[in-house]
Amino acid sequence: MRRDVPFSDGKGAAQDILVGVCDVCDQVVSIPAQSTPAISESRKKALKSIEVRLPAIYLDVLDLAAFTLEPESSPDFRKDLICYYIHDLAQDPNRIQRLFNAHKLSVVNFSSKNIKIPSKRLSMKVSEKLKTELRSLEDETELSTTELLKSVVCDIQREVLEKPRSSKIKTLQFLASVAL
Numbered sequence: 001m002r003r004d005v006p007f008s009d010g011k012g013a014a015q016d017i018l019v020g021v022c023d024v025c026d027q028v029v030s031i032p033a034q035s036t037p038a039i040s041e042s043r044k045k046a047l048k049s050i051e052v053r054l055p056a057i058y059l060d061v062l063d064l065a066a067f068t069l070e071p072e073s074s075p076d077f078r079k080d081l082i083c084y085y086i087h088d089l090a091q092d093p094n095r096i097q098r099l100f101n102a103h104k105l106s107v108v109n110f111s112s113k114n115i116k117i118p119s120k121r122l123s124m125k126v127s128e129k130l131k132t133e134l135r136s137l138e139d140e141t142e143l144s145t146t147e148l149l150k151s152v153v154c155d156i157q158r159e160v161l162e163k164p165r166s167s168k169i170k171t172l173q174f175l176a177s178v179a180l
Helices: 033-046 056-069 077-091 095-110 128-141 145-162 166-179
Strands: 002-006 013-018 028-030 047-055 119-127
Touching (some): 013 033, 033 047, 047 128, 056 077, 056 145, 056 166, 077 119, 095 128, 095 145, 119 128, 128 145, 145 166
Antiparallel strands (some): 002 013, 047 119
16 A cells, blocks of 8 residues: 655655555555655655755864864764754744854955965755754845854854853853763
């Protein structure tokens, strides 16, 4: 029998996959191995892509912040850190001011008209909810994805490296330990 089966994390569903169904309760009780490719494909579709090119210094700041929070963190923790901050900003009533302050900081600290700064690609797969929060922040601030992510990195720099608050650092260290 074929059914739509929700993912265990509640973020999307695998559509029309082969399953075993209970004769009594009509619930899915097993998923055969031949459904695995369809589930993988559905999972990939459930995630949205964010692709930007940033000056390399931004990724260096992210890596330093990640290392400061958890010296054993992997390079993948930078994605978790960015996602946390996007979500945090989306919930903050002062988000516009916070983002514009961070954007000013990025322009002042990392802009150079005369020097060619190497750039690196930042590529992440995120949930539909996080992508929606990012788009909402872009619409509210009228910043491009690249400029918004630069501002997010500067916000991380300010809150983790320059003016850390113990409550925020503890939360981020907990996130880092979970991500290990």
